[in-house]
Amino acid sequence: MGIQKTLPPGLDEVDVIIAGGGTAGCVIAARLASALPNLQILLLEQGPNNFEDPFIVNLGLFFAHLMPDGDKGLFNKANPSRHVNGRELTVLSGGCLGGGSSINMGMYSRPQWSDFDGWGVEGWTTEDMLRCMKKVEDYHDPDPEGTHGTRGPVQVSGGLYRAKRAEEDFLRALDEVGWPIVEDLQDLRAVNSFARARRMVSPEGRRQDAAHKYLHPRLSDRAHSNLHVLVETQAVKVLVEDGQAKGVVFRSNPKFGAADVSEKAVKSRKMVVVSGGCFGSPTILQRSGVGPRDVLSKAGVPLLVENNGVGAGYEDHQAMAYGYKTSLEMEETLNGLLFGLTDIGELLKNNDPRLGYNGQDVNGKIRPTDEEAETMGPAFKAVWDAHFRDTPDKPLAGLSLINGIPGLAKDIPPASYLGLSAFSMYPLSRGHVNITGPDMCDPVDFDTGFLADKDGIDIKKHIWTYKKQREIMRRMPCYRGEVPSWHPPFPETSDAVCRDVTDALPDPIEDIVYTREDEEVIGLHVQAKAETTWHSMGTCKMKAQEEGGAVDGKLGVYGVKGLKVADLSICPRNVSGNTCMTALAIGENAADIFIRELQ
Numbered sequence: 001m002g003i004q005k006t007l008p009p010g011l012d013e014v015d016v017i018i019a020g021g022g023t024a025g026c027v028i029a030a031r032l033a034s035a036l037p038n039l040q041i042l043l044l045e046q047g048p049n050n051f052e053d054p055f056i057v058n059l060g061l062f063f064a065h066l067m068p069d070g071d072k073g074l075f076n077k078a079n080p081s082r083h084v085n086g087r088e089l090t091v092l093s094g095g096c097l098g099g100g101s102s103i104n105m106g107m108y109s110r111p112q113w114s115d116f117d118g119w120g121v122e123g124w125t126t127e128d129m130l131r132c133m134k135k136v137e138d139y140h141d142p143d144p145e146g147t148h149g150t151r152g153p154v155q156v157s158g159g160l161y162r163a164k165r166a167e168e169d170f171l172r173a174l175d176e177v178g179w180p181i182v183e184d185l186q187d188l189r190a191v192n193s194f195a196r197a198r199r200m201v202s203p204e205g206r207r208q209d210a211a212h213k214y215l216h217p218r219l220s221d222r223a224h225s226n227l228h229v230l231v232e233t234q235a236v237k238v239l240v241e242d243g244q245a246k247g248v249v250f251r252s253n254p255k256f257g258a259a260d261v262s263e264k265a266v267k268s269r270k271m272v273v274v275s276g277g278c279f280g281s282p283t284i285l286q287r288s289g290v291g292p293r294d295v296l297s298k299a300g301v302p303l304l305v306e307n308n309g310v311g312a313g314y315e316d317h318q319a320m321a322y323g324y325k326t327s328l329e330m331e332e333t334l335n336g337l338l339f340g341l342t343d344i345g346e347l348l349k350n351n352d353p354r355l356g357y358n359g360q361d362v363n364g365k366i367r368p369t370d371e372e373a374e375t376m377g378p379a380f381k382a383v384w385d386a387h388f389r390d391t392p393d394k395p396l397a398g399l400s401l402i403n404g405i406p407g408l409a410k411d412i413p414p415a416s417y418l419g420l421s422a423f424s425m426y427p428l429s430r431g432h433v434n435i436t437g438p439d440m441c442d443p444v445d446f447d448t449g450f451l452a453d454k455d456g457i458d459i460k461k462h463i464w465t466y467k468k469q470r471e472i473m474r475r476m477p478c479y480r481g482e483v484p485s486w487h488p489p490f491p492e493t494s495d496a497v498c499r500d501v502t503d504a505l506p507d508p509i510e511d512i513v514y515t516r517e518d519e520e521v522i523g524l525h526v527q528a529k530a531e532t533t534w535h536s537m538g539t540c541k542m543k544a545q546e547e548g549g550a551v552d553g554k555l556g557v558y559g560v561k562g563l564k565v566a567d568l569s570i571c572p573r574n575v576s577g578n579t580c581m582t583a584l585a586i587g588e589n590a591a592d593i594f595i596r597e598l599q
């Protein structure tokens with residue numbers, strides 16, 4: 001049937017239903033359809049098709065999806081929280097075919113070696129996941145450690161464009177501060193180092209989303225008549241009968257103007273895979289009657305299977321972004337696009353190389369020394385000893401040089417800014433994603449949990465990172481000061497106060513000395529400004545049920561036969577990297593597991 005918006009007559013029963021056509025979902029649907037040609041595979045995606053959409057295939061237009069009126073993303077609104085100054089954060093997630101991989105910034109990043117091994121689940125070791133990542137990748141750059149794949153569908157390259165002056169300035173500053181620059185930051189081992197960034201783009205600059213790389217080729221090759229895709233179709237709930245998944249209740253998504261939005265059912269003979277991402281998966285399960293007793297009772301959904309792991313333990317990499325003034329020319333940066341001054345039509349007409357550029361040229365993963373950790377107080381030291389000291393590959397923070405103001409800047413005039421984004425790799429704080437009623441349109445009770453850990457350790461991590469990143473930026477030859485609204489408001493009397501400079505800082509450049517009061521100012525600024533990195537995960541964790549897990553090592557939902565979850569919601573613990581490659585690798589590993597079970 002290919003891609004449709006309504007289920008064609010005669011297709012009211014299939015073998016496998018995949019609810020959610022995002023990053024992992026597309027991989028699973030494609031792999032199952034190829035490996036099991038005798039099985040009918042149906043993929044349901046709540047958002048629109050993404051095929052050849054210029055705002056998707058051109059990575060450089062990613063910022064359009066951040067706009068509040070974007071129709072390819074889902075804007076998940078969190079509850080107000082005192083831990084982030086009472087703000088109601090909005091966390092964007094993928095909302096079209098290809099999910100997050102269709103709208104993300106395409107930054108290529110992978111976890112550290114200790115991450116997957118640390119999950120402690122058979123079949124999900126780092127060796128297992130490295131095999132899956134290699135299966136995903138077609139890596140175009142030097143690979144000194146031999147950890148990358150070259151035969152997978154997803155091309156990884158530098159693309160066509162780099163902002164050379166900012167990149168070289170930043171590398172020079174890194175050298176001055178003493179951070180090593182390595183060839184490959186993503187070899188699963190590199191830490192306390194930086195590298196030129198790679199992107200999930202082809203060498204010609206085309207985005208490598210999961211739908212274009214896995215799904216669309218199979219839908220057009222005439223060899224996969226068993227693969228069916230319904231877009232603009234919401235999976236409302238899984239039909240669970242006698243402890244077994246029997247099908248899915250769905251409806252056309254009213255957001256796209258369908259005339260008939262009544263609920264219908266499609267049956268599955270063998271398996272239902274929920275792959276709705278960190279927000280979609282727990283809410284689909286809870287509407288199905290699978291979840292914590294109190295949540296379902298409050299929402300008025302009859303409890304079929306008590307499963308306390310569904311919806312609990314939400315996490316993200318909490319991010320800070322810092323803006324800097326520079327002597328760069330406007331056209332050496334992406335600020336023209338970010339401030340809406342560049343004519344996108346012209347870029348498209350001229351096939352401008354910046355269309356394949358995500359504005360990130362250098363990335364790093366950094367951690368303090370044991371001695372530095374010691375100076376950050378006994379509570380920090382306890383966390384350090386428990387989570388970091390014996391895993392020396394684990395960074396505390398990820399840094400990226402951003403070739404423009406790192407966000408939607410309404411409060412400052414257009415100019416040639418640079419940004420530095422710094423995110424916390426393993427935050428301690430946790431939130432939740434729960435339904436409040438039985439219907440698709442009932443609001444979701446979403447708590448990010450950001451910065452809510454009892455000893456303020458997540459804030460301390462950002463304070464340490466703030467100081468480190470600023471010392472790099474101050475040493476860039478093009479540095480001309482900080483953008484005050486994108487920095488803590490240090491008092492005039494402080495060494496750390498933000499000032500414009502008319503030239504590069506003269507040598508020797510001394511590190512800023514921060515007082516305790518300055519650190520408090522940074523901490524308050526973090527609470528006022530911390531944002532999502534869009535790396536939501538962990539709301540259906542794969543771990544023992546008595547430890548709060550929702551699914552087992554074969555991704556089976558505890559208490560329901562034939563029901564699986566496969567996306568970033570299954571991550572039992574965080575990973576130190578941007579999460580798209582992890583989601584793709586989860587899709588590959590899940591597909592292998594399901595194929596073995598379905599054969």
Ligand SMILES: Cc1cc2nc3c(=O)[nH]c(=O)nc-3n(C[C@H](O)[C@H](O)[C@H](O)COP(=O)(O)OP(=O)(O)OC[C@H]3O[C@@H](n4cnc5c(N)ncnc54)[C@H](O)[C@@H]3O)c2cc1C
Nearest residue numbers: 020022023024046099100104105107235277280568578580
């Ligand atoms: C703006 C943004 C920028 C990012 N930048 C980067 C980056 O540069 N590098 C990187 O590595 N990672 C990045 N990420 C993160 C990465 O893309 C995601 O973590 C990853 O794609 C998530 O994969 P997933 O399979 O878990 O979920 P998704 O890809 O979100 O898939 C879930 C799918 O399920 C669908 N769905 C949800 N509910 C339902 C329902 N009820 N019925 C039917 N369908 C449903 C959704 O529409 C979606 O398509 C970014 C993410 C975003 C949003």
